[in-house]
Amino acid sequence: MQNVKNTIVDRLLAVVAPHLCSGCGRIGSTFCDNCKYDITQEPFLGCILCEKPTINGVCDDHKAVFNQAWVVGIRSGALQRLIGGFKFRNMKAASVELADLLHKRLPPFPSGVVFVPIPTTPLHIRERGYDHMLLIANQLGRLRHFPVQKLLIRENHLIQHRASREQRLIQATTAFRVEGVVDPRAIYILLDDVVTTGATIVQAATLLRQAGATIVWVAATSRQPLD
Ligand SMILES: [Zn+2]
Ligand SMILES: [Zn+2]
Numbered sequence: 504m505q506n507v508k509n510t511i512v513d514r515l516l517a518v519v520a521p522h523l524c525s526g527c528g529r530i531g532s533t534f535c536d537n538c539k540y541d542i543t544q545e546p547f548l549g550c551i552l553c554e555k556p557t558i559n560g561v562c563d564d565h566k567a568v569f570n571q572a573w574v575v576g577i578r579s580g581a582l583q584r585l586i587g588g589f590k591f592r593n594m595k596a597a598s599v600e601l602a603d604l605l606h607k608r609l610p611p612f613p614s615g616v617v618f619v620p621i622p623t624t625p626l627h628i629r630e631r632g633y634d635h636m637l638l639i640a641n642q643l644g645r646l647r648h649f650p651v652q653k654l655l656i657r658e659n660h661l662i663q664h665r666a667s668r669e670q671r672l673i674q675a676t677t678a679f680r681v682e683g684v685v686d687p688r689a690i691y692i693l694l695d696d697v698v699t700t701g702a703t704i705v706q707a708a709t710l711l712r713q714a715g716a717t718i719v720w721v722a723a724t725s726r727q728p729l730d
Contacts, residue, residue, distance in 0.1 A: 525597065526581030534600035538581040543607045547574040547726050552701040560721070565701075568708040569693070571720040575601075575608045578697055578725040586697060586725055598635060601724050602642035605694070609647075609722055615688060616649045621695040621707055622657045622679070639724070640694050654691075654714075655679045655707055679707055681714040691716050695723045 523530055526538030549555055550562035551572040557563075560572030576582045582604075585597055620640035628634050637653065644651040658680055685691075693707050708719045 533596040569719045573722045578727040598638035606646045616690045618651045656682045685715040690718045692720045698723045
């Protein structure tokens with residue numbers, strides 16, 4: 504009976520406050536199947552750091568800190584609108600959609616995987632009330648049945664999306680510290696949202712390696728080339 508009541512309430516809410524797809528504006532869900540299909544049909548296949556075509560997501564020149572990477576797509580179109588809405592408005596539901604896109608993009612993983620979110624800046628957590636990468640990581644962990652470990656802690660409060668390339672590189676060298684136990688047998692998969700220079704993920708992967716991690720991979724929701 505409770506379930507029937509909940510279903511009725513959900514339906515009423517859907518009529519009163521219908522979800523709009525943040526990709527195409529269609530009524531029905533926060534991000535519709537058509538938009539997801541379009542994005543997953545054209546995954547980003549270049550090196551996550553330099554865009555050179557490669558099969559492992561990272562080219563031979565950039566394999567030093569992590570040897571595999573996956574990116575859902577280039578930051579444009581529907582994916583750009585989903586991420587934009589997620590980062591700058593209060594759209595918690597978008598974490599479910601971004602986790603689902605990562606789930607569709609990523610291959611099956613062997614056992615021993617641990618997801619490590621790149622932490623959102625404390626300022627943005629205060630503005631939005633939540634850490635969006637942690638939400639995505641937790642949802643992806645549920646979908647893939649792998650644990651999430653908050654191994655990386657932010658050291659500063661700088662806002663990256665307003666920084667120049669040079670500032671980003673400087674910020675990234677002081678952005679994190681590792682807190683917690685690193686298991687040398689685990690496969691750590693760093694989760695990030697928008698990768699630009701890649702300085703953040705290189706720094707995060709380097710720190711994990713220095714703390715004892717032997718395998719570090721990277722998965723990101725999008726790549727945005729710097730202009
Ligand atoms: Zn749509
Ligand atoms: Zn490269």
